[in-house]
Amino acid sequence: MAELTQLLHSARDGDEAASAKLYDLVYADLRHIAQRHLRGGRDAAAPHTTSLVHEAYLRLAKPEANDFKDRVHFFAVASRAMRQLLIDHARKRHAEKRGGGEIAIELSAVEIAGNDRSGELLAVDEALKRLEAFDPRLAQVVEWRFFGGLTEVEIADALGMSERTVKRDWRRARAFLQRELELGQREPEPG
Numbered sequence: 001m002a003e004l005t006q007l008l009h010s011a012r013d014g015d016e017a018a019s020a021k022l023y024d025l026v027y028a029d030l031r032h033i034a035q036r037h038l039r040g041g042r043d044a045a046a047p048h049t050t051s052l053v054h055e056a057y058l059r060l061a062k063p064e065a066n067d068f069k070d071r072v073h074f075f076a077v078a079s080r081a082m083r084q085l086l087i088d089h090a091r092k093r094h095a096e097k098r099g100g101g102e103i104a105i106e107l108s109a110v111e112i113a114g115n116d117r118s119g120e121l122l123a124v125d126e127a128l129k130r131l132e133a134f135d136p137r138l139a140q141v142v143e144w145r146f147f148g149g150l151t152e153v154e155i156a157d158a159l160g161m162s163e164r165t166v167k168r169d170w171r172r173a174r175a176f177l178q179r180e181l182e183l184g185q186r187e188p189e190p191g
Contacts, residue, residue: 007021026074037082059081075149076144078148
């Protein structure tokens with residue numbers, strides 16, 4: 001862990017060798033985070049794990065994005081970058097499904113792709129945004145725990161709080177998100 005933190009600081013200071021070594025050191029962990037983001041069904045048009053890792057790392061390697069305090073901070077930012085890439089992809093895909101400015105064609109002329117989760121992903125993103133507006137710390141716990149794969153101990157350490165508080169926040173956040181997603185699935189009543 002200390003080596004990773006040192007490499008982060010050296011890479012931030014412009015050390016190319018440190019940047020290369022950092023990439024090698026974090027690649028497996030970034031793949032694991034990407035797999036967490038992509039789990040639970042597969043949108044055929046969604047980026048693959050490797051593509052997601054590479055795109056996120058390109059965002060993280062930019063000098064202006066290279067001010068990481070430590071390992072936990074790096075992986076939290078990496079997870080957020082991956083989530084944002086997937087949301088951008090889902091928005092694009094959702095727009096394409098709604099026409100995206102293209103000429104309409106007969107439905108029978110198109111093969112329907114299965115497992116398109118763009119609408120589901122957008123609903124989760126919207127619920128997470130509402131959680132962030134309600135309580136930013138709860139949203140951060142969800143992002144770090146669920147998407148980033150950090151343990152409750154790591155989150156507690158990063159946020160300077162007890163593990164018990166993180167567990168309580170995790171339960172509250174899950175309940176909030178579940179309620180928001182259930183409300184979003186209900187059809188509006190005729191008025």
